[in-house]
């Protein structure tokens with residue numbers, strides 16, 4: 001397959017997420033979420049992320065979540081005391097779900113449909129905290145360019161908080177006969193391509209727009225953040241998985257891989 005341009009990959013990823021949205025509503029999890037968000041103290045954040053956000057300080061702060069998907073994590077930021085939350089995503093279909101959840105919640109987040117590489121100017125220099133969680137970095141064709149746009153949303157002294165899957169995992173195929181066989185280079189340049197809907201559990205045997213998943217080394221992530229004017233003040237790796245259930249098989253091993261990481265970087 002020919003390598004897509006960055007613009008083509010971003011647009012196709014948007015279409016793929018839109019094509020996938022209805023499958024995410026078709027689950028008991030969505031029904032449970034519809035009720036759960038009616039509670040003022042609703043939170044779906046795990047203890048790793050909630051603990052880090054508490055340490056960084058979200059109380060009374062203006063917070064943006066980039067790649068907010070259905071907004072469940074954006075809504076959870078109110079339980080930590082956020083004053084106002086803005087969620088940004090380029091999938092209109094997922095933002096419809098986010099607005100549906102918000103309409104049942106006592107809180108009033110704002111959801112903005114935009115490609116992170118083309119955000120409206122009113123978002124610049126506005127936030128105390130910017131949040132990126134599980135499964136966002138790998139949709140970005142150029143990680144340095146991405147951090148440049150993310151950094152622009154922060155006030156000087158504002159903090160970017162990242163909770164992501166570990167890039168070492170991209171070297172393994174959890175569905176292979178030997179899931180520990182090295183399957184793909186850590187330094188892989190070409191994206192992984194999928195033509196079915198993007199779902200978190202199992203597979204949906206249907207055609208959808210192609211989605212492009214890019215591998216970024218830890219070095220590229222650190223360098224991209226630093227070049228964007230962000231000082232890295234925290235970085236930690238963990239032995240627990242924060243991604244699809246398939247990856248749980250890599251937990252609790254004697255020779256343990258790092259499965260996810262947290263990073264905090266402060267705008268200069």
Ligand SMILES: C[S@@+](CC[C@H](N)C(=O)[O-])C[C@H]1O[C@@H](n2cnc3c(N)ncnc32)[C@H](O)[C@@H]1O
Pocket residue numbers: 010013014017066067068069070071072073088089090091094114115116117133134135136139140
């Ligand atoms: C895996 S989801 C994030 C899920 C989130 N951590 C959660 O648990 O709800 C990734 C999101 O990033 C969004 N996304 C991907 N590329 C984007 C871009 N260039 N601009 C804005 N959003 C983007 C997708 O539309 C999708 O909703």
